[in-house]
Structure formats: structure tokens, C-alpha cells
Amino acid sequence: MEDKGFELVAHEKPWHYEEDGLKVTRGSAWTGPGCHIGCGVLLYTDENDKLVKVEGDPENPFNEGRLCPRCLALPECTNHDDRLKYPLKRAREDRGKNTWERISWDEAFDTIATKFIDIREEFGPERVAFYQGTGRDIAAWITRLAWSYGSPNYLFGMSGMSCYLPRVAGCFATTGAFWLGDYSQQFAQRYDDARWKLPEVIMLWGNNPIVSNSDGLYGHWIVDCMKMGSKIITVDPRRTWLSSKAEHFCQLRPGTDAALAMGMLNVIMNEDIYDHDFVDRWCYGFDELKERVAEFTPEKVEEITWVPAEEIIGAARTFANAENAIMQWGLAIDTTKEALPACQAISALFEITGNIDNPGGMIAPPSILYYAGGWGNELLDPEIAKKRIGLDKYALLNFGFQVASTDEMIKTFETGKPYEMKAAWLQTTNFLACTAPDTERTMAAWQKLDFIVVTDLFMTPTAMALADIVLPACTYPERDGLRVGDGVQRGEVINKVTQIGECKSDMEINLELGKRLNPDAWPWADVDEMFSFILEDAGVGMNFHELQENAPAYIPFEYRKYEKGLLRADGQPGFDTPSGRIELWSNFYNNAGLDPLPYFEEPTPGPTATPELLEEYPLVLTTGARNFTLFHSENRQVPHLRAVHPDPIVQMNPATAVRFGLEDKDWVWVENARGRCKRRLEVTPIVNEMTVSTDHGWWYPEADPENLFDVRDLNVNNLFQYIPGKAGFGCNYKTLLCKVYKIEEGE
Ligand SMILES: Nc1nc2c(c(=O)[nH]1)N[C@H]1C(S)=C(S)[C@@H](COP(=O)(O)OP(=O)(O)OC[C@H]3O[C@@H](n4cnc5c(=O)[nH]c(N)nc54)[C@H](O)[C@@H]3O)O[C@H]1N2
Ligand SMILES: Nc1nc2c(c(=O)[nH]1)N[C@H]1C(S)=C(S)[C@@H](COP(=O)(O)OP(=O)(O)OC[C@H]3O[C@@H](n4cnc5c(=O)[nH]c(N)nc54)[C@H](O)[C@@H]3O)O[C@H]1N2
Numbered sequence: 001m002e003d004k005g006f007e008l009v010a011h012e013k014p015w016h017y018e019e020d021g022l023k024v025t026r027g028s029a030w031t032g033p034g035c036h037i038g039c040g041v042l043l044y045t046d047e048n049d050k051l052v053k054v055e056g057d058p059e060n061p062f063n064e065g066r067l068c069p070r071c072l073a074l075p076e077c078t079n080h081d082d083r084l085k086y087p088l089k090r091a092r093e094d095r096g097k098n099t100w101e102r103i104s105w106d107e108a109f110d111t112i113a114t115k116f117i118d119i120r121e122e123f124g125p126e127r128v129a130f131y132q133g134t135g136r137d138i139a140a141w142i143t144r145l146a147w148s149y150g151s152p153n154y155l156f157g158m159s160g161m162s163c164y165l166p167r168v169a170g171c172f173a174t175t176g177a178f179w180l181g182d183y184s185q186q187f188a189q190r191y192d193d194a195r196w197k198l199p200e201v202i203m204l205w206g207n208n209p210i211v212s213n214s215d216g217l218y219g220h221w222i223v224d225c226m227k228m229g230s231k232i233i234t235v236d237p238r239r240t241w242l243s244s245k246a247e248h249f250c251q252l253r254p255g256t257d258a259a260l261a262m263g264m265l266n267v268i269m270n271e272d273i274y275d276h277d278f279v280d281r282w283c284y285g286f287d288e289l290k291e292r293v294a295e296f297t298p299e300k301v302e303e304i305t306w307v308p309a310e311e312i313i314g315a316a317r318t319f320a321n322a323e324n325a326i327m328q329w330g331l332a333i334d335t336t337k338e339a340l341p342a343c344q345a346i347s348a349l350f351e352i353t354g355n356i357d358n359p360g361g362m363i364a365p366p367s368i369l370y371y372a373g374g375w376g377n378e379l380l381d382p383e384i385a386k387k388r389i390g391l392d393k394y395a396l397l398n399f400g401f402q403v404a405s406t407d408e409m410i411k412t413f414e415t416g417k418p419y420e421m422k423a424a425w426l427q428t429t430n431f432l433a434c435t436a437p438d439t440e441r442t443m444a445a446w447q448k449l450d451f452i453v454v455t456d457l458f459m460t461p462t463a464m465a466l467a468d469i470v471l472p473a474c475t476y477p478e479r480d481g482l483r484v485g486d487g488v489q490r491g492e493v494i495n496k497v498t499q500i501g502e503c504k505s506d507m508e509i510n511l512e513l514g515k516r517l518n519p520d521a522w523p524w525a526d527v528d529e530m531f532s533f534i535l536e537d538a539g540v541g542m543n544f545h546e547l548q549e550n551a552p553a554y555i556p557f558e559y560r561k562y563e564k565g566l567l568r569a570d571g572q573p574g575f576d577t578p579s580g581r582i583e584l585w586s587n588f589y590n591n592a593g594l595d596p597l598p599y600f601e602e603p604t605p606g607p608t609a610t611p612e613l614l615e616e617y618p619l620v621l622t623t624g625a626r627n628f629t630l631f632h633s634e635n636r637q638v639p640h641l642r643a644v645h646p647d648p649i650v651q652m653n654p655a656t657a658v659r660f661g662l663e664d665k666d667w668v669w670v671e672n673a674r675g676r677c678k679r680r681l682e683v684t685p686i687v688n689e690m691t692v693s694t695d696h697g698w699w700y701p702e703a704d705p706e707n708l709f710d711v712r713d714l715n716v717n718n719l720f721q722y723i724p725g726k727a728g729f730g731c732n733y734k735t736l737l738c739k740v741y742k743i744e745e746g747e
């Protein structure tokens with residue numbers, strides 16, 4: 001493979017050195033524990049190779065020495081007494097009981113390989129499902145494991161796969177690429193690179209990156225840009241720190257994002273402040289879209305969304321009149337049932353304003369490899385690939401990621417149709433506490449499987465309830481690794497400095513198991529060889545050890561790729577869509593029997609769709625807004641992180657608290673007709689009087705394992721159901737109706 005000319009950063013010191021009697025190793029952070037991005041870190045170890053301190057690497061252009069509390073507290077997580085340290089097994093009939101028995105890695109691998117191979121021979125490889133959680137450092141390895149074994153059923157456990165995948169699938173279907181804000185992250189010189197321009201405006205839509213650092217974006221970049229002069233617009237039901245600094249704050253009703261975007265499109269189109277040249281040359285279906293949004297006047301949209309008309313108009317004008325602007329979009333778009341039309345409406349805002357592949361606008365990530373669609377899809381037998389669960393129902397499953405439908409899979413577990421599932425491999429997911437709606441239904445459906453393997457850092461409610469074998473995985477200072485995946489990327493390494501128990505990295509685990517399931521697909525002697533192969537394949541021009549010394553390595557980047565024929569397989573200018581343009585009216589959706597234009601559907605239940613429920617359930621509930629110290633269901637064991645956020649909370653406006661006779665710090669139930677969860681009240685003016693916001697992912701590691709660490713009482717997903725959008729993507733995780741009332745003493 002050719003050397004693509006990756007750009008390196010100068011380092012003052014070697015990647016290993018000594019300081020005050022401690023060894024310092026340079027590297028980057030990428031899971032476990034969970035995080036999406038991979039800041040540059042300096043890992044400090046003592047004479048026993050124990051991790052004692054983590055600092056930000058000031059030479060790494062990504063974070064320039066900054067770190068958040070989760071990496072600063074990493075030694076408490078890595079060295080925690082409760083870490084899983086050895087493989088464990090338990091008799092199938094003992095599921096739910098704390099009767100684990102330590103076994104060797106050989107016994108674990110032999111048992112799993114024998115089971116999986118028997119299932120493949122007797123029933124077919126599609127009978128084993130492979131599940132992951134959020135995009136930790138895992139998609140490439142888990143897809144390769146699933147596909148090399150022969151199963152097309154690789155999944156992510158949220159209903160409607162409603163994290164990231166709807167945005168990715170929606171963008172690929174309508175533009176042939178995925179679009180991210182340009183904060184100069186693709187350049188080794190960052191803000192000093194002359195090709196980059198400061199975004200005039202950053203619109204944060206359902207995304208709070210100061211806290212979440214999500215999907216490849218380090219939140220401090222927004223603050224950097226604000227200091228240099230970027231203006232902020234936020235779209236959020238909560239007044240976040242960024243909202244308090246914003247030019248415009250659209251405090252919308254949860255789940256009404258598509259209506260708000262269509263209202264802004266209405267303003268921009270009618271006031272003629274879109275980019276005419278870009279629309280004429282590169283967009284398809286402008287007139288149809290204009291007609292569609294005509295009824296979404298600011299006044300009507302105010303009624304739907306609760307955002308004052310003048311704020312809608314002001315935000316639309318500020319965004320459209322900017323020379324370059326970023327749409328910093330987040331999870332709230334995916335966690336709405338009709339996520340694809342919402343994604344389509346919001347992306348039309350940056351498309352018709354010409355913020356496509358422009359400096360300081362929205363850019364298509366030069367993905368080095370593998371992450372987007374997974375690694376190793378070619379290994380799958382084409383006939384068996386057709387058996388992917390949900391593929392016959394949802395054509396969109398082919399865009400971006402080759403996943404099976406979680407909503408169809410739960411039915412398959414329950415009914416044995418179209419075929420009976422036998423086993424599952426779970427890696428990096430604690431779905432009973434986190435991704436899965438309807439906890440009781442989920443648990444019952446999963447109990448039908450004969451054999452379940454979980455790979456994790458800690459014992460979790462999911463593993464306690466369901467696993468027959470548990471494998472202990474590494475946190476990042478315990479392993480070597482390569483970061484080659486998502487977002488605008490650089491080749492980056494993770495360096496091993498310590499060892500805990502018999503833990504193995506996910507990559508080692510999958511390589512060793514892969515060798516037993518399909519040796520031809522895993523020809524590498526060890527992970528070093530595997531990483532070097534990947535680097536060669538990507539054209540990085542270095543093997544793994546060379547990259548360890550030199551990382552990060554930046555992939556060459558160009559703006560306006562669509563003008564140069566760099567986005568289409570045939571090398572023609574334009575976009576990789578049927579019309580060759582950005583499709584505001586989508587040919588693909590139309591051919592798939594879906595509405596080709598964006599639309600808004602009232603969230604159900606909701607104050608407009610089900611007004612009859614308001615008497616019993618008067619509050620609109622949004623869930624899962626991130627906090628600084630916790631990552632989904634993780635970190636509850638880590639003392640300094642738990643201390644900052646010791647209990648699950650629900651945020652409520654002071655006037656609402658008075659109305660319901662509640663006080664700050666009260667223990668309350670948050671409840672709807674389907675279920676309830678325990679919360680501590682936080683009285684705060686950041687939410688309006690009609691809306692409450694609660695966090696997700698709760699369980700108590702300190703509680704009784706045989707009561708599943710209290711997950712049943714604590715899980716907000718008790719209130720949710722498996723109801724995906726029409727395209728199979730999206731689910732209302734961030735909008736419901738509920739009531740909040742005090743927990744009686746003794747309850
Ligand atoms: N109501 C509601 N529910 C939500 C959300 C919401 O906003 N509201 N958000 C959703 C979203 S966006 C997502 S992505 C999902 C996330 O859901 P999941 O990704 O399933 O998150 P967790 O439940 O934290 O499970 C992660 C597990 O992986 C383990 N782990 C961490 N790092 C590693 C590693 O490197 N290797 C291995 N083997 N294990 C590791 C952790 O210990 C933990 O037990 O949750 C979703 N759930
Ligand atoms: N510390 C920490 N960081 C994380 C995670 C974590 O658990 N903890 N999880 C990671 C994962 S997997 C993901 S997907 C990302 C998610 O990160 P983000 O995309 O930032 O998502 P959230 O924090 O869930 O929500 C962002 C904002 O949307 C608002 N919001 C709620 N409902 C709505 C709505 O209906 N419409 C709109 N427009 N806004 C709404 C919330 O109030 C919140 O301020 O974070 C990642 N980073």
C-alpha cells in the first residue's frame with residue numbers, strides 16, 4: 001500500500017521517560033472505561049508498574065494538555081478492587097445467582113469456541129448475536145469477530161439503534177457522506193493551519209459537548225472558538241452553560257426538533273438568505289422542500305415547540321447570514337422516534353446555507369478505515385448475509401453501519417421467528433442498565449438464549465442476570481491499541497503500562513477467539529502484527545512500533561471534495577447519491593417507500609398527541625443528559641467520580657416543585673403507565689415549568705448482586721418501549737410524559 005503522507009507532530013521527549021522517580025509513557029486514551037474521543041495522555045507508573053497518575057499531554061494537538069475528571073481519576077478505576085480479574089463461569093440454571101467460579105482463559109475460550117462451533121454446525125452461524133454498546137474501541141474487532149464467525153447479526157442494543165446511527169444512516173442516504181463540525185481537528189497545526197477558518201456561528205442542537213465530548217469532538221474546542229469570536233446558538237430544553245453564553249437559546253419542548261428545524265428552514269427560504277449558488281449547483285429538490293416547510297411558520301412552530309417565534313427567526317437569521325457555520329448536532333436528534341426526518345430537516349439547514357466541506361463549516365471525515373461500516377464484512381457468506389434480522393423490513397440498515405435491527409431481534413428472541421436464536425456475545429455493553437427499553441421484557445426475552453458471554457471491566461447487572469461466562473477486559477493503560485476509527489481522524493496509539501489480574505484487551509480476546517472460530521480470518525500471531533497490518537492497509541507508512549514513537553499521525557485532508565470528484569466512486573464531481581447532488585428530496589427514501597421530504601410527527605405520548613394523559617402524567621420528561629463524571633452506567637464504583645454525582649437525579653423547575661409539594665433533595669418516583677424509577681430531586685431553573693430531566697444508566701454496585709444491584713428500581717428505561725421510527729431508526733428515549741411524587745418512608 002502507498003504511503004499517504006501522514007503528517008506528524010514534533011515531540012520534545014521520547015514516548016517513555018522518567019520524572020521524579022516515576023515512569024512516564026505518552027499515549028492516548030480510548031476505552032475502557034468509556035469515552036468517545038481519545039485525548040493525549042501521559043501515564044505515570046511506579047516501580048511496580050502500578051498506574052498512579054494521569055496527566056494531559058500538552059504536545060497532543062487534540063486536547064493540548066487538558067483532561068476531564070474521568071481520565072484524572074483513572075487510577076481509581078484501573079486499580080479498583082472490584083475489577084473482574086479472571087474469566088468466570090456459572091451454571092446456566094444459576095443465572096441471577098452469585099455463584100461464579102474462576103476458570104482459566106483456555107477453559108473459557110474452549111467452552112465458547114465449542115459452543116459457537118456446535119451452533120454453527122447444527123443450526124447456522126446466524127443463530128449467534130454479537131452486541132456492543134456505544135462506540136468504544138470496539139466496533140472493528142467485534143464486527144470482525146461476528147462476520148468471520150459467519151453471523152450477520154451484529155447489534156447495538158438501543159431501540160431504533162438510536163445513537164449516532166440514525167444521523168449517519170440519514171446523512172449517507174441523502175448526501176452519501178457524514179458531516180461533522182470543523183474545529184481544525186484534522187490538522188496537526190490546529191487553529192494555526194492557514195487553510196482553516198474560525199466558524200462565525202456554532203449552533204449546538206441537542207448536544208452538550210462541554211460535558212459529553214461526544215463523537216470525536218472535544219468540548220473545549222467550542223470554548224476555544226468562543227474565545228476567538230464564534231457566536232453560539234443552542235437548541236436544548238435545558239439552559240446549559242453554553243445556553244447561558246448563547247446569542248440565541250431555543251428552549252424547545254423535547255422531541256419537537258424536526259418542527260423547529262422546518263420553522264427555521266421556512267424563515268431562511270422565505271427571507272431568501274440561503275446560499276443560492278450552492279443550492280443551484282449542488283442541491284436537489286429545493287422547491288419541494290420549500291413547499292413542505294411552507295406551513296411551518298414561526299408562529300405555528302412556536303405553538304408546537306414552545307420556542308418564541310422571534311427566537312426562531314433570530315436563530316435562523318444568525319445561522320444563515322454567517323459566512324461559515326457549524327451545526328454541532330448530538331444525540332437528541334437520534335433519540336426521537338422519527339429520527340431520520342429530523343436529521344434530514346436539521347441537515348438541510350447547513351446544506352442550503354452552503355456549509356458543506358468548507359473551512360469552519362461541516363466536513364466529511366476522512367475515515368482512515370473500518371469504523372464506519374465495521375471491519376471484515378467481505379468475510380460474510382452473501383447468502384447468510386441476507387439473513388440479517390430486520391433487513392427485509394428496513395432497507396436503511398445498509399447505510400453506514402451493517403447492523404441488525406434491535407427491535408426485530410427482541411421479537412426474534414421471543415418468537416423464534418424467522419429462526420431461533422441460540423447464543424449471544426456481549427462486549428462493552430451493560431444493556432439492562434442502559435441501552436434496552438422495557439427492562440422486564442428485555443430480561444425475559446434474553447433468558448431464552450442457551451448461552452451468553454459477557455466481556456466487561458466489572459460485574460454488571462447484565463452479566464449478573466444473564467451471563468454464563470464472563471471475560472475480564474482491560475482499561476486502556478493495560479493494553480496496546482490503535483485508534484483508527486470514527487470522525488475526522490488521526491492515527492493514534494494506546495500504550496500498555498500496567499497489568500491487572502489476568503485481564504486481556506478486547507483486541508486480544510477477539511483475536512484469540514477468532515483464531516479458534518475462523519483461523520484464516522485472523523492470520524496474525526499477536527495484536528502487534530494485527531495493528532501493523534491495519535496501518536499498512538491504511539497507508540500510514542509506519543508499523544505499530546514506529547507509530548508508538550511518533551503518534552499522532554494526521555491523514556491528509558482537503559476541503560470541497562465534491563468539486564474535485566473525491567466523494568464519488570466514479571471520480572465525478574458531486575455527491576455519492578442517485579442524483580449526484582445533496583438530496584433535499586431523497587430518491588433513496590422515496591424508493592424505499594418512505595417520505596422523500598422531512599416531516600414532523602408529534603411524540604407519543606406527549607401533551608399534543610395524548611392530552612388525555614396530562615391529568616395523570618402532567619410533565620414532559622427528557623432523559624440521559626450527560627454529566628461530567630459518569631459515562632452511562634460506568635464509574636459508579638469510582639470514589640472521586642461517584643462523589644460528584646452520588647445519586648440519580650431528576651431536575652425540576654422551582655415553581656413546579658412548589659406545585660407538587662416537593663423539595664430539593666427529596667427522594668421521588670418518576671413514573672408513567674409502564675413503570676417507574678427512583679430519583680433524587682434537584683430543584684433548578686435550568687428546565688422550564690413543564691419539563692423534567694433525569695439521568696440514565698443507574699445501578700448501585702454496592703447493592704446486592706442477586707437483586708441485580710437494584711437496577712430494577714433505578715432504571716429510567718423501565719418507562720420506555722421498543723418503538724422505532726418508520727425507517728427502523730430512532731426511538732423516543734428523550735421524550736415521554738410522567739409524574740413525579742415523593743417516595744414514602746420505608747419504600
Ligand atoms: N434513557 C436513556 N437511555 C440511554 C441514553 C439516554 O440518553 N437516555 N443514552 C443511550 C446511549 S446514546 C448509549 S450509546 C447507550 C450506551 O449503552 P452502553 O454502551 O451499553 O453503556 P453501559 O451500560 O455503560 O455499558 C458499558 C459497559 O461496558 C464496559 N466497558 C467499558 N469500557 C470497556 C472496554 O473497553 N471493554 C469492555 N469489554 N467493556 C468495557 C463498562 O464497564 C460497562 O459495563 O445508552 C443509551 N441509554
Ligand atoms: N460524561 C459523559 N460523556 C458522554 C456519555 C456519558 O454517558 N457521560 N455518553 C456518550 C454517548 S454514547 C453519547 S451518544 C454522547 C451524547 O452526548 P450529547 O449529544 O451531548 O447528548 P446528551 O448529553 O444526552 O444531550 C445533549 C443535550 O440535549 C438536550 N436535550 C434533551 N432532550 C432534547 C430534545 O428533545 N431536543 C433537543 N434539541 N435537545 C434535547 C439535553 O438537555 C442535553 O443538554 O455523549 C457521550 N459522552
Ligand code: SF4
Nearest residue numbers: 029035039068070071
Ligand atoms: S474526554 Fe475526558 S474521559 Fe475522554 S479521553 Fe478526554 S479526558 Fe479522558
Ligand SMILES: [Mo]
Nearest residue numbers: 134163164331
Ligand atoms: Mo451514544
